[in-house]
Amino acid sequence: MSTEEFRNEQQFITSLYARLDDLRENAERAVQGALGEAGSGFQARLERDVVVAEQSGLLSALNSGESGLCFGRLEFSDGSDHHIGRIGIRQDDRERTPLVLDWRAEVARPFYLATGYSPMGLRRRRHITTRGREVTALHDEILDLADTERTGHEGADADAVLLSALDAARTGRMHDIVQTIQAEQDRIIRSTHRGILVVEGGPGTGKTAVALHRAAYLLYAHRELLAKRGVLIVGPNPAFLGYIGEVLPALGETGVLLATPGELFPGVRASAVDRPGAAAVKGRAEMAGILARVVSDRQALPETVPAGSGEDADLVPEPALEIDHDDYGTLLLDRTMAHEARDRARATGLPHNLARPYFAFRIIDALTEQLADRLGADPYGGPNLLGPDDIAQLGKEIATSAEVHAAIDTLWPPLTPRQLIADYLAEPTYLPEREAGLIRRTTTGEADWTPADVPLLD
Template sequence: MSTEELREEQQFVSGLYARLDALREEAESTVQASLAQVGNGLQARLERDVMVAEQSGVLAALDAGENGLCFGRLEFRDGRDHRIGRIGIRASDTERTPLVIDWRAEVARPFYLATGHTPMGLRRRRHITTEGREVTALHDEILDLTDTTRTGHEAADADEVLLAALDSARTGRMHDIVQTIQAEQDRIIRAPHRGVLVVEGGPGTGKTVVALHRAAFLLYAHRELLAKRAVLVVGPNPAFLGYIGEVLPALGETGVLLATLGELFPGVTATGTDSAAAAEVKGRAGMADVLALALRDRQQLPEPGAPLIIEHDDGDLILDWEIAYEARAAAREADLPYNLARPTFAFHVIDALTHQLAERIGHDPYGGPNFLGPDDIAQLGKGVAVSAEVHAALEELWPTLTPERFVTEYLAEPAHLSAEDAAAIRRAPGAAWTPADVPLLDEAAELLGKDDSAARARAEAERQRSVAYAQGVLDVSYASRTYEFEDKDDEDAEVLLAHDIIDAERMAERQEEADHRSAAERAAADRTWAFGHIIVDEAQELSAMAWRLLMRRGGGRGARPARAPPPPPPPPTRR
């Protein structure tokens, strides 16, 4: 066996690690220098945070390359020579010459696909085995049978490297297979990004690890898209996620969210356990329609002949069945989620009560027109709209609901199910959430919608305050301008000041705080986040409701909230 070949590879690998250390030291120095900056302005903090975030990502990738930095070499018939590794590294020369090529690059594909029948231009393929930073073995495969040159490291068996990896000692963690990817695995890993890809196989055949390498490849090939939208990996339990948790970081990828189904509703951690019967009922596709019906039930009407009596300074207001029915019909006709339709219901009720009050106050006993003008009626309407008693009546008929409140109250009194199914899922309020509850919460959130009008109004008011403040600063800048450099014979100023180059709107925008969380961190906190790619392990175990949730996380159009049935017959004619 040639020791010269081994020595040559060791020399190259040692130089490669020296370059890795230099890059790591450079990134660490940049982080430390950024953290040491003393600027307290928003712009200085923004620049510092961006630099730290970028260099921290670089450090994570460099750390991932520590083990198995270079594991392959491709020698082409035309004289080209490429080293293959888990991350790409370039030299410090002006041409930034590639020293080792990332395994996901297209030029690295022959390392996994080339055969004696289809050599893909290769003369020789070399597998480099290392322990730490030491080269311990070389295995060469001759792909050009006309080449009689031998190194002494030719493998007796083409699968020798793969068998050695399979026979290696287990550590209790899932290993990456980047050095031993087979042709069939490579086709799965590099399959097109769009659409659904199902990987089938028996237990222990490597389905999960291939899927994780596919995630790493997609993050490499579609970096601009997936780095912004992140990748979601859904596992069956926390223990499994811990088991696979080191694979993607080892491949240089940290922009991935690993979660169980019970962790996919922000603010809720599912620690409870359902019976098999309860989980089965909750997971049925029909639960989407059941929840839609249950939510429709929450839109109440006063009993005919038993109106709600609302106290008012100018006499009681009567909220009867007819007023509520017409308001509810208008709200349902808007075809909006429950909480977003509620303002329509409230507007119609308030409008009806206002006219009721105006008719009472401005009534002409001699049959003439109402004494109140439009401005008077508008003022009465404002008083009705802010009445605590009116709001209490609205809350009774069309309560404001959160997904947590709605699902909790529904499970306490299940409806629209058989007696057996209702008994299976019934539970008292306060019980711990279960994984099967999370798809119900997600469905409820879609049905309810989120009325963020108040938050948007607050944000706009805050923006206007910031713009006004910025304008004040610019006004002070203008009033304090110097005339030292002013040329009386030249109308153009020689010195540009703040008010010359920026307006109040842009100045206010530049002072806004930026969100420096990673895409995965932001996705974990946002129920409406649409991931760029989703990997599901043990997909056959997911319920139909769980799939509805995941389709939304992928931005799928097939997971819209269920439709409730048509409205009931119209009300009887008023008397």
């Protein structure tokens, strides 16, 4: 076994970590310098925040790459060679060839795919095992069988590194597989980003690890796009997120959000537990249609009937809301008026709260027309005596009337997801009584939300 090979790799690892320390120190200095700047203008604050965010992200990535920073080396038949690691590190900003290649770089693929049958230009593949910053083992695989040079670190068992990783002691946290990615796993991890990708397999086959490395690869290959949109990892419970939580940071990705389904609705941390069967009812696809009907029910029409007086006492007028206006007496928001306004608002196709202004504007216009007809009617049957400016002024007064807005709120109230779902769960409708009984809830505090409520809120 060649001690020179060990010595050379140790020298390289030592220099690599020295460069890591320099980069980390530079990032820390940049953050401290930005935070210490005295500028108070908007531009100065913006520039400071950008520097702090960028350098803090870089610092997190550098810190996370500390363990097992470099784990491989590729020696090509043309004499070139590359070290492979968790993150790419350059000697300096001007150097084009990195000291160590990011495992996700295309040129690093032979580390995972090359075989004796298809060497992909490799003559030798080296696995480097480290403990902290010390090289503890080298394992070389000969891929060019015509090459007679040997280092003394060739092993008879080509899977020795993989078996060693599989035999590693469990720590209660998932290990990344970046050093031992197999060819079929690599094809999944690097497959084209075209939408949903499903990774299937039996228990213990590495589905989760492959999926996490897939996320790390996408962040590398499509960083500009995904950095703008963000990446969310959803796990079934906090224990699972704790188990996988160190994988992506160990791969240099620290900007990913991890959450359980109970944390997906902003401002809600659903931790209560449903009674047996309730989550199944809430989780059915038909609940979306049921909640749409519940929202539609909140878009009401006038039901009250004002009492007649005098010679009209025997007449039953159209249902209407009476609106007391300080200056002009009572206005009537009748059913026909409300129905037309509701149809127009619904025709926009917008959600309830966003469609509400369209309803309100039509009601205000209709009440303005009603008031203008009353005040400007020509007793001799001629055109309305009010001019455009007069009618516009009436419209402003109607639009600023608290009583008018109260009437609009009665027919098309602003809704919040929490209040709507709390009201619905207090008295579930459009369900068989047995199922309604399963999800009925008498308390509506923040501590009462369950993970199965989150899709309903959404």
